[in-house]
Amino acid sequence: MSLITPDFGLLFWMTLIFAIVFFVLAKFGFPLITGMVKKRSDSIEQSLRDAEEARKSLKELAAEQKKLIEEARKEQARILNEAATAGDKIVQDAREQAREQTTAMIDQAREEIRIERETARRELADEVTNLSIEVAEKLIRGHLNSAERQNALIDKLIEEARASHKTVN
Amino acid sequence: MLAILLQAVAGATFGKFGAAIGAGIAAIAAAIGIGKIGKSALESSARQPEAASGMRTTAIIIAALIEGACLFAILVCLLGIING
Amino acid sequence: MHRIRSFILWFAAALLLLAPATAAAAGHEASEPGELDMKSYIFGHIGDAYDWHITTVNGHHISIPLPCIVIDDGLHVFLSSRMEENGYTLNEDGKLVNAATGKRPVDISITKNVCSLIISSILLVVLILLTARWYRRHDVMKEAPKGFAGLMEMLISMVTNDIIKEGVGKDYEKYAPYLLTAFFFIFLNNLLGIVPFFPGGANLTGNIAVTLFLAVCTFLAVNLFGNKHYYKDIFWPEVPAWLKVPLPLMPLIEIIGMFTKPFSLMVRLFANILAGHIMLLGVVAVIFLTAKLGPALNGSMSVIAVLFGVFMDILELLVAFIQAYVFTMLSSVFIGLSRQEPAHEHEQLETTNN
Numbered sequence A: 001m002s003l004i005t006p007d008f009g010l011l012f013w014m015t016l017i018f019a020i021v022f023f024v025l026a027k028f029g030f031p032l033i034t035g036m037v038k039k040r041s042d043s044i045e046q047s048l049r050d051a052e053e054a055r056k057s058l059k060e061l062a063a064e065q066k067k068l069i070e071e072a073r074k075e076q077a078r079i080l081n082e083a084a085t086a087g088d089k090i091v092q093d094a095r096e097q098a099r100e101q102t103t104a105m106i107d108q109a110r111e112e113i114r115i116e117r118e119t120a121r122r123e124l125a126d127e128v129t130n131l132s133i134e135v136a137e138k139l140i141r142g143h144l145n146s147a148e149r150q151n152a153l154i155d156k157l158i159e160e161a162r163a164s165h166k167t168v169n
Numbered sequence B: 001m002l003a004i005l006l007q008a009v010a011g012a013t014f015g016k017f018g019a020a021i022g023a024g025i026a027a028i029a030a031a032i033g034i035g036k037i038g039k040s041a042l043e044s045s046a047r048q049p050e051a052a053s054g055m056r057t058t059a060i061i062i063a064a065l066i067e068g069a070c071l072f073a074i075l076v077c078l079l080g081i082i083n084g
Numbered sequence C: 001m002h003r004i005r006s007f008i009l010w011f012a013a014a015l016l017l018l019a020p021a022t023a024a025a026a027g028h029e030a031s032e033p034g035e036l037d038m039k040s041y042i043f044g045h046i047g048d049a050y051d052w053h054i055t056t057v058n059g060h061h062i063s064i065p066l067p068c069i070v071i072d073d074g075l076h077v078f079l080s081s082r083m084e085e086n087g088y089t090l091n092e093d094g095k096l097v098n099a100a101t102g103k104r105p106v107d108i109s110i111t112k113n114v115c116s117l118i119i120s121s122i123l124l125v126v127l128i129l130l131t132a133r134w135y136r137r138h139d140v141m142k143e144a145p146k147g148f149a150g151l152m153e154m155l156i157s158m159v160t161n162d163i164i165k166e167g168v169g170k171d172y173e174k175y176a177p178y179l180l181t182a183f184f185f186i187f188l189n190n191l192l193g194i195v196p197f198f199p200g201g202a203n204l205t206g207n208i209a210v211t212l213f214l215a216v217c218t219f220l221a222v223n224l225f226g227n228k229h230y231y232k233d234i235f236w237p238e239v240p241a242w243l244k245v246p247l248p249l250m251p252l253i254e255i256i257g258m259f260t261k262p263f264s265l266m267v268r269l270f271a272n273i274l275a276g277h278i279m280l281l282g283v284v285a286v287i288f289l290t291a292k293l294g295p296a297l298n299g300s301m302s303v304i305a306v307l308f309g310v311f312m313d314i315l316e317l318l319v320a321f322i323q324a325y326v327f328t329m330l331s332s333v334f335i336g337l338s339r340q341e342p343a344h345e346h347e348q349l350e351t352t353n354n
Helices: A008-143 A147-168 B002-011 B014-047 B049-083 C002-016 C018-031 C038-046 C112-137 C147-168 C176-194 C208-224 C228-235 C249-293 C295-338 C342-353
Strands: C051-057 C060-065 C067-071 C075-079 C088-090 C096-098
Touching: A008 C112, A008 C147, A008 C176, A008 C208, B014 B049, B049 C249, B049 C295, C038 C249, C051 C112, C112 C147, C112 C176, C147 C176, C147 C295, C176 C208, C176 C249, C176 C295, C208 C249, C208 C295, C228 C249, C249 C295
Parallel strands: none
Antiparallel strands: C051 C060, C067 C075, C088 C096
16 A cells, blocks of 8 residues: 555655756756757748748749840840831931932933023024024115115015914904 | 365455456456557558658557556556455 | 577577576575565565665675654654664554654655655756756857757757647747656656666656656646636536536536546556566566576576566666656646637637537
8 A cells, every 4th residue: 555655755855856956947957958949940940931032032033034034135126126127217218318319309400401401592592593683684784775675674574463463363 | 175165265365366357457458459559550651651650659649548547457456466 | 680590599598507597596595584575575676765775795785774854753863774773663564653652753754765866856957957058058050969968959859849839839938847847857767767776776756656746746737827718618618507507517527637637647657667667576586486496497487587678678768758758748738728728719619510
């Protein structure tokens, strides 16, 4: 029976010693150890989380970079395209302009030629007129020495003018 | 013959007899319980080997709990033997 | 395979060399009056005593007499070897009684168990404080402890993470010191009980007073810090009214449950360690019991006994750890149960209603 009856002396000493051990360990022993271990595991977790975030942001950055490159390439294509069309357009415009200019120049030249021709003709006409007048003068001078010949000519001329005037009317 | 039997019965200490039988029954009970745990632990480990270590821990803990119950009985039997 | 077989053969041969030694023992035993007294042999080892019996050489007991402290009309302190002079003697249970009156005084002697308790407590405090000293001296971010501090850290981490955090739940840091102290106390004392010579060998955790105190500590830890909800569940549980009102059946059962849980903790630890010790002692006693049966039988039985004893020792190591583990785990689970949040339980109710 003494096996299962607790002995008072042992209970007394057990209370005393366990209380002392508990206080010593709860103050200086276990909190320190568990605190340090927890601190280390927390920092490991934190650095793991940071690494995870860094990896994620790296991946995002890589995706963004790829997107930027893609866009840049698209931009490049577009610019090339635009440049090509602009070039074409410039060439086209230049050609147009050249055409216009040549047309203008041609027109102007034609105009000038016409003017020149006109002038030339007029001059020629003047020359011819002058010449003919001189010739006619000379002729007429010969003929128109006398006054009656002059009157007869005038009458003839008036007749002819009247006749043409009538036909016109 | 009858005299021998009577003598045996008169001197028989049923306390100790009962205690011994009780201890045997407690051992059988412990063996049955822990055997069942072992069986299900092995089967589950075979089904899912990667969870085997968790099962081992659980099995050991539950075996300790069963042994606690059986040792209650052993204790009572021990008392019977000591006092009887 | 060949090496294992040859090792076993050599081992068995070495053990068989014990045969002449056991023959000598047999001869020696035969000269002593009477056989080995199993009861006193076993109970001497697992019980308490007022001196620490270390060994017996040539029938001559070598033991350390321990001080007796008795409160019997004043404080008497004397060495147990001088018990008779101070008027005290041992009764048939081995306890100190007043020689004149035959009554037991208030006895707070330093018995073998108390001495072992003091030694193991000092050892425990030294071990844990040595580990804590490592943490004070080294920066924990830069290096991990190696060697002894590493082993202790591994154990403490395992207990904290697997047992205490899971069992207690939310604010486990408050209860971790008590649970860790209980775990290491039980583990160290279990281990010291297996060691057969001086600082160990005293059956401390196999003593009902020690386990009673630990169970009472757990009882206090569970009930002093219990939730209001926990107490409501005990004294007015949510069961049909006829179980509560004329005769408070359920509250009574709950109150009994409140006491049986630490009681089972106490008996589990006590019975496991005690049974282990008795078995080990019994196995070793086989050698002495069969001493009379002649050297051959004795030799073979000794070999078997030694092998079985080795197996039992290894089992005892496992049991030492497991019992400490189970005690701490159940204590932490009980503490966690007493501090469960009511919102949790309402959720559980809702799910069961759905």
